[in-house]
Amino acid sequence: MRKSAFILSAAALVALGACVTESAPREPDLFIAVREPDPPAPPRLPNPAPPAAATPAATTPAPNSQAFARVIDLGQGVSMLMGQGGNLGLLTGDDGLFLIDDQYATNAMANLAKVEELAGGKPRYLVNTHWHFDHAGGNEVFADAGATVFAHANVRKRLTGELQSVNRAGAVSAPSPEAAWPVVTFTAGVDFHLNGQTIRAIPAPQPTHTDGDVLIYFVEADVLHMGDTYMKDRYPFVDTGSGGTQMGFIETLGRALEIAGPGTKVIPGHGELATRADLQAAFDMHRGARAAVDALVKQGKTLQEAVAAKPLAQWTPRFMGPGGFISDDAYVTVIYNELKK
Numbered sequence: 001m002r003k004s005a006f007i008l009s010a011a012a013l014v015a016l017g018a019c020v021t022e023s024a025p026r027e028p029d030l031f032i033a034v035r036e037p038d039p040p041a042p043p044r045l046p047n048p049a050p051p052a053a054a055t056p057a058a059t060t061p062a063p064n065s066q067a068f069a070r071v072i073d074l075g076q077g078v079s080m081l082m083g084q085g086g087n088l089g090l091l092t093g094d095d096g097l098f099l100i101d102d103q104y105a106t107n108a109m110a111n112l113a114k115v116e117e118l119a120g121g122k123p124r125y126l127v128n129t130h131w132h133f134d135h136a137g138g139n140e141v142f143a144d145a146g147a148t149v150f151a152h153a154n155v156r157k158r159l160t161g162e163l164q165s166v167n168r169a170g171a172v173s174a175p176s177p178e179a180a181w182p183v184v185t186f187t188a189g190v191d192f193h194l195n196g197q198t199i200r201a202i203p204a205p206q207p208t209h210t211d212g213d214v215l216i217y218f219v220e221a222d223v224l225h226m227g228d229t230y231m232k233d234r235y236p237f238v239d240t241g242s243g244g245t246q247m248g249f250i251e252t253l254g255r256a257l258e259i260a261g262p263g264t265k266v267i268p269g270h271g272e273l274a275t276r277a278d279l280q281a282a283f284d285m286h287r288g289a290r291a292a293v294d295a296l297v298k299q300g301k302t303l304q305e306a307v308a309a310k311p312l313a314q315w316t317p318r319f320m321g322p323g324g325f326i327s328d329d330a331y332v333t334v335i336y337n338e339l340k341k
């Protein structure tokens with residue numbers, strides 16, 4: 001079992017759900033780049049009990065400063081780590097630790113300490129699924145701790161500022177510190193071989209969530225990390241300010257369906273562990289949504305008319321659930337604008 005036994009440790013599971021948020025920080029300067037998932041509203045409980053009078057005031061932790069709270073064992077030393085920011089993937093074993101994504105700059109130290117506590121070492125290899133600050137924000141901390149950071153070439157260009165990214169408010173991203181820049185970049189597929197796993201980093205067939213997305217597939221463990229090209233049961237965030245396209249979601253989900261089999265464990269960029277059937281549902285939604293909006297474009301509808309027609313109504317109950325931050329109207333708008341280009 002090597003070190004994979006750590007995954008089931010009680011300590012790892014204590015905080016189940018307690019700290020699981022995907023909130024975006026509101027740092028004024030450092031992270032002006034892209035607003036990813038805004039914090040979902042906590043579920044409202046009926047008739048909440050009044051707070052006990054004697055309870056001392058709790059100290060509120062700084063935003064996105066918590067280590068991952070959930071560890072999900074996916075077998076063969078691979079696990080999915082869930083907490084604040086994007087979902088992480090971790091492979092443990094005698095050849096060294098391999099990590100997918102590193103969440104925020106603000107919780108990187110906490111995440112690094114927790115990985116060390118659970119796996120007995122620091123990551124040796126780190127791959128970014130894309131450049132966003134809730135997935136690659138910890139690069140500097142992990143690189144300083146000895147990890148070699150790999151990413152699509154466009155991730156490095158966006159972190160250096162060679163490619164500028166514009167967020168939905170029109171703000172241009174600031175470059176990251178040099179220590180955060182990926183050291184090894186690629187534009188075609190790269191295979192890693194360690195701990196008995198073949199790990200394939202597979203660039204998206206065309207710009208999708210951004211122009212630097214990669215899928216990462218553990219062949220033997222049959223685990224596929226999608227980055228933010230897939231968020232479970234949510235409408236997608238097409239980051240057009242980072243080169244993303246809606247057609248890319250169709251192409252990339254199609255590619256993922258070629259990779260995945262019926263038993264593949266799918267790690268979404270955000271949300272719970274998923275299956276190939278979930279990917280199929282998302283693929284069908286993306287394709288159907290494009291066709292529905294295209295029909296309205298061909299009828300000569302304005303954007304306002306297209307949005308008002310609610311062309312995504314059949315998918316909204318599933319894809320606008322808790323944790324999402326893209327509305328049906330926002331997704332229609334993205335598709336409409338792309339079709340009108």
Ligand SMILES: [Zn+2]
Nearest residue numbers: 036130132228
């Ligand atoms: Zn993202």
